[in-house]
Amino acid sequence: MAPEQRREQLLDAVLRVIVGQGVHKVSIDTVAKEAGVSRPVVYGHFDDSDQLLLACLDREEAAAVVQMATVVPMMTTDPIQAMADSLEHFLDAVQAAPDRWRAAFQLADSSTPAFRRRLERGRRAFTEALTAYVRAAAPSGQLVSVDVELTARLVYALFWEAGRLVLAEPDAFPPQRIRDYAAQLIPALPAFHTSA
Known part of the structure; x- marks a missing residue:
């Protein structure tokens, strides 16, 4: 998978974790599991769960602004x-x-x-x-x-x-x-x- 596609896949997984389990459950482990990838794959794109969450929120906020x-x-x-x-x-x-x-x-x-x-x-x-x-x-x-x-x-x-x-x-x-x-x-x- 191309790096940008993988990044989007991981951010989609973050969003599903937020919706399904709550924002407090966003972690490298839960996102890797949700995306069906290993932890090293997630670490290849994000340093930690805070960076994962921030990237997801940035993406969704930008999309919501366009919708609004x-x-x-x-x-x-x-x-x-x-x-x-x-x-x-x-x-x-x-x-x-x-x-x-x-x-x-x-x-x-x-x-x-x-x-x-x-x-x-x-x-x-x-x-x-x-x-x-x-x-x-x-x-x-x-x-x-x-x-x-x-x-x-x-x-x-x-x-x-x-x-x-x-x-x-x-x-x-x-x-x-x-x-x-x-x-x-x-x-x-x-x-x-x-x-x-």
């Missing part, structure tokens, strides 16, 4: 539809890379400050984009009465929890159920009311 670029709502004449489309794109991203997002949801609950800080950067960037969108989408006469930042955080929470549910409990919370609920919730938010 399609999620931020774009200003259109119908801000409610744009928000619904954004939720749809997020659910598609989660379902397209379920292990990436399962790992992200696990790391969000991690007691390790470094993991939480890493996820916080992404949360902050997405919330800032949502804040700018809500500010621009709110009818100008209502902007004074709309808590833009809180609305953006509420929408973020909707997206994040919807992603968790669609993976953790797909039978109870299929994407269509989430979409139907969002179609009722989003227009009810003060930022998207079209009449004063």
Whole structure:
């Protein structure tokens, strides 16, 4: 196997260990076993388990950033539809890379400050984009009465929890159920009311 392919194989194994056993179980031994290779093969690419974990997190974070670029709502004449489309794109991203997002949801609950800080950067960037969108989408006469930042955080929470549910409990919370609920919730938010 070419070195770059082997490296990707090992990082895939790290991701499976995180999802299947938890981030605390990432080690040279567990990754070698998961990848079906010997420890020397892993050591040929990574010095230790910290380097393995960091490389996996870097790769998955970069891929998640690319996915999230399609999620931020774009200003259109119908801000409610744009928000619904954004939720749809997020659910598609989660379902397209379920292990990436399962790992992200696990790391969000991690007691390790470094993991939480890493996820916080992404949360902050997405919330800032949502804040700018809500500010621009709110009818100008209502902007004074709309808590833009809180609305953006509420929408973020909707997206994040919807992603968790669609993976953790797909039978109870299929994407269509989430979409139907969002179609009722989003227009009810003060930022998207079209009449004063």
